[in-house]
Amino acid sequence: MTTPTLTLSATGVPAFPAAEVKHRLGIELQKIADDVAALRPPWEPLLDSQRVVGTVLAIEDLFPSFRIPPDKVVRKGGYTNVDEARDDISGRIERLWTKHNQVQVRK
Numbered sequence: 001m002t003t004p005t006l007t008l009s010a011t012g013v014p015a016f017p018a019a020e021v022k023h024r025l026g027i028e029l030q031k032i033a034d035d036v037a038a039l040r041p042p043w044e045p046l047l048d049s050q051r052v053v054g055t056v057l058a059i060e061d062l063f064p065s066f067r068i069p070p071d072k073v074v075r076k077g078g079y080t081n082v083d084e085a086r087d088d089i090s091g092r093i094e095r096l097w098t099k100h101n102q103v104q105v106r107k
Helices: 020-035 049-058 083-100
Strands: none
Touching: 020 049, 020 083, 049 083
């Protein structure tokens, strides 16, 4: 598997690889959903937060200079489906990535 190279934005900051993040998260989340679908009681979320935390490992290599804090990107309580989890987690990671790469303005 090849790792996509990050493209630089006009500010010199690598662009957030949204498509690759969503793709990788989708694969990992679907594996979890397939494993637990038959075992979980109907009142529990399909993807509980404890299992979902491990999906962050599938994308860490995309961000060599940025550590993704799983407790900040995975919603407590879990998710009802794969799409909801993928979109929420990738959005949270992108917000953290953007904050991490903001240009510091001196006053």
